[in-house]
Amino acid sequence: MSPHQAHFEYLLRLGDNALILGHRLSEWCGHGPILEQDIAMTNIALDQVGQARSILAHAGKVEGKGRDEDKLAYLRDVGEYRNVLLVEQPNEDFAFTIVRQFLFDAFNFHLHEALRSSKDEQLRAIAEKSIKEIAYHLRYSSEWVIRLGDGTEESHRKMQHALNSLWMYTGELTTPDEVDELMLEAGIGASLGRIKPLYDEKVSAILQEATLGQPESGYMQSGGKNGKMHTEHLGYILAEMQFIQRAYPGMEW
């Protein structure tokens, strides 16, 4: 893979993570468990779709084939998406949503901390702007993991179940592959080797405070960020998200 291709791929990963998780959270809008939390989740969704727009626009420029944020979001199929498997998992219930968010935010926070010194100037500026938002997301999801983990018996059970189910999607976050290596060498990307211990530490600390048992590391499923094998959920997200652009091609909205 050429460094140029890796650069594009790397940006797609960042943009797609933000877009798909933002999309998932936006599904809660109007259906939240408490009006205040409806608003808070929509806030996070707004931040994430906003970040996705900046990154995808930049990715399109790096690619240099005239694709803008919307062409990248609306006209790629499942195999061309580069988000991690974790973020495409369904909302299920508030426990799944919060655990998914926390497991992602803890990673995303350290990732963006590192990207603040990227040699890609545009990416650095985006990371600088996003880090405040992501710090808030992490605080929000951490607080809710603790609250629900250490709330009632029922909430504890639901949280533990969500954690056990989603755990196998966390390995992909901090396991480097060719794209990560190339971007680290180029000074554009973050070192996943450095992020991993920080991630593990944050996750352990919050789970402990939440009185939740950390699942055995065990089998980890991957295939999202390299696009080799997404879960079946992504196809439905795209079918819905891309409907208008696919049904009425080439129009301005």
Add this chain to the structure above:
Amino acid sequence: MDPKQKALLEQFQARIDAEEKIEPKDWMPDEYRKTLIRQISQHAHSEVVGMLPEGNWISRAPSLRRKVALLAKVQDEAGHGLYLYGAAETLGADREDLIDELHEGKAKYSSIFNYPTLSWADIGAIGWLVDGAAIMNQVMLTRTSYGPYARAMVRICKEESFHQRQGYEILLALCRGAEAQKQMAQDALNRWWWPSLMMFGPSDKDSKHTAQSMRWKIKRKTNDELRQQFVDVTVPQADFLGIEVPDPALKWNEESGHYDFGEINWDEFWQVVSGNGPCNRQRMEARVKAHQEGAWVREAAMAYAEKRSKRREREAKAAIQVA
């Protein structure tokens, strides 16, 4: 009526007539309080139920810019719901009770939200027409006699007029676009026009609350006055878009300086109000489901808060003993 009560009532009316705002701790007639709780909570419910038809298109918005704008808009409606429940609570109502009344079908919300959103153009039409009609009513309410309600309205109006422009801009993009897009816009206007006119409520002669509400300056214009004002403002906007208002009787009247328009289908109006609109059942089911499925979250949050405050108490006691 006993003389003391009569004097209070007279003083109250005098304050209203002098355009003084009534504040939460002031004396007010029970009926005034009840009317306001009913009206404000209906308004709050409308904001929250109104999130559903628009939220229906968040996941399908045709561009990322539109998606962000729609998300932010629907979130604003949730925020309006919150301030309005807050305003109702200043009158001694309890948010939980008000929500229960909605879910039990005892409280009303704006009927317009019982119509379905079938295409992207509907999101434009809701912003333009539904928010446009709401603004007519809400601008009047910024001068309503109850202070907290009037103040909530000032903030809400600013956001609503932004939403209205945003909705109109969606339609403008469609009407300047391909034929299929223009048709989508026309179809949306066809379906949303009459329900928007119905938003102002029954005709003055059939409106049971209007007269007293006008005396107390809760309302400052009648339903029919507001409806006429809406038609007068909106018809030229439709002309500018190049789409046609679905009313063969619509005609500019030189003499009155207003548009004449056709008769509203009041049967449909009363049917939808009484529960037989196209989406009444689905809207309520969605709200009840969100509330029921959120019960364990609310319970856990309370349980955790209690645990934490007990833990703090224990720690404080231990600290004192050590000292």
